Amino acid sequence: MNKIVPNVPRIRLLDEFKEFALRGNVVDLAVGVVIGAAFNAVVQSFANDVLLNLVAAVFGKPDFSALAWTVNGTAIGYGALLTALVNLVLVALGVFLVVRLLNRLRRPADPGVPEPPTTRTCPYCITVLPKEASRCSACTSQLDPQATP
Structure with missing residues (x-):
């Protein structure tokens, strides 16, 4: 009868991997990536669905990619760059507003009460x-x- 002999190096490797994977900073990093992805979805939705629609209401359309200059018969499409810049500003504004809201929610209820001296x-x-x-x-x-x- 064949006996299954445990492979000692494989067990050590598994133990090392568990120690690595369950180390605090690896788990914190994984949580940060997941929260970051969710935060990105919120900010993108805010920028695209709210702020970009406000730009569309003011300027008529949020997409400027059709804008171009013609120089010596060559079209220079500056509209795509303009659209990218507007998107960058809107996403940055969205991040600022969401972080500002989160900071206000995180503040203590009564900021006038001083902490005891250490x-x-x-x-x-x-x-x-x-x-x-x-x-x-x-x-x-x-x-x-x-x-x-």
């Missing part, structure tokens, strides 16, 4: 120290850990 000053030598310090790192004075500035 540092304090040594009363003897005026060195800035962590709030939890019990001895000054500059002058080695004993500090009261409960005292706050």
Whole structure:
């Protein structure tokens, strides 16, 4: 009867791959790519379906690719470049507006409430120290850990 003998190098390779694939920054990168793709879809839709239609309402049509100059019988199509520039500006505006909205949603409810201090000053030598310090790192004075500035 043939016994199946486990292949030790293959198991090590699988363990190394699991360690690599489940490392925090690889998973974070994958999440970032997926979120970025979804964000791209939102911004493209906003630019193409909302902003470009506003341009069409003002200028009559959002596609300028038919515009061209004729120089010595040769057509120079500047309309495609103009359309690409308008699209770039609209997409940049869309990114700005979406990021601005997300930043407003992320802000704390009451920005007037200050955060508690994380540092304090040594009363003897005026060195800035962590709030939890019990001895000054500059002058080695004993500090009261409960005292706050």
